[in-house]
Amino acid sequence: MSHPLITRLNTEFGWPMLDTSGDLTAFVEQPGAHALFVPGDPKRNLESADVAVILPELKQAFQGKFDAxxxxxxxxxxxxxxxxxxxxxxxxxxxxxxLIGGIPKVRDWDDYMARIAQILAKPPVAAE
Structure with a gap:
């Protein structure tokens, strides 16, 4: 994962990089709501950089309702x-x-706002 816009999430915004199953489990088991950005391969999927720019703005729009x-x-x-x-x-x-939900692929702003509000309002669902 070498795209500068994805790296910026760690370096500029201080978001943790979850590189192991233990990191992942420890992060999501903390109290509260958490957004996990799964970029995929930014060289093959150009939308990864778009989501890397949009997600910090969404996090700010939801005023601390989730960390990332x-x-x-x-x-x-x-x-x-x-x-x-x-x-x-x-x-x-x-x-x-x-797990409370997921949003695949890049979306427009209004779709993100509506989907995230719905996801945050839902009770947890059991992952298989």
């Missing part, structure tokens, strides 16, 4: 298969360790 992290290549496939959010880039939401 970037999912590393090593655990990306496992997470996508476990959550059934297979397309990248995607944003997968957890609350208190439980």
């Amino acid at each position: 992290a970037v999912v590393g290549d090593a655990v990306e496939t496992e997470l996508r298969e476990r959550t059934k959010v297979l397309k990248t880039p995607s944003v997968i939401f957890y609350r208190d360790g439980e």
Whole structure:
């Protein structure tokens, strides 16, 4: 994952990079709601950079209702298969360790706002 707009999420915004299953579990099991950015391969999927720009703006628009992290290549496939959010880039939401929803691919602003509001309002769903 070498795209500068994705790296910026870690370096400029301080979002954690989740490179191991342990990192991933520890992050999503913290109290509150969490958005996991699954970029995929930014060289093959140009939308990854778009979501890397949009997600910090969405996080700000929701005024602290969720925190965010970037999912590393090593655990990306496992997470996508476990959550059934297979397309990248995607944003997968957890609350208190439980999956609450996901948004695959890039969307327009209004779609993100509506979907995130719906996801954050839902009770957790069990991941298979």
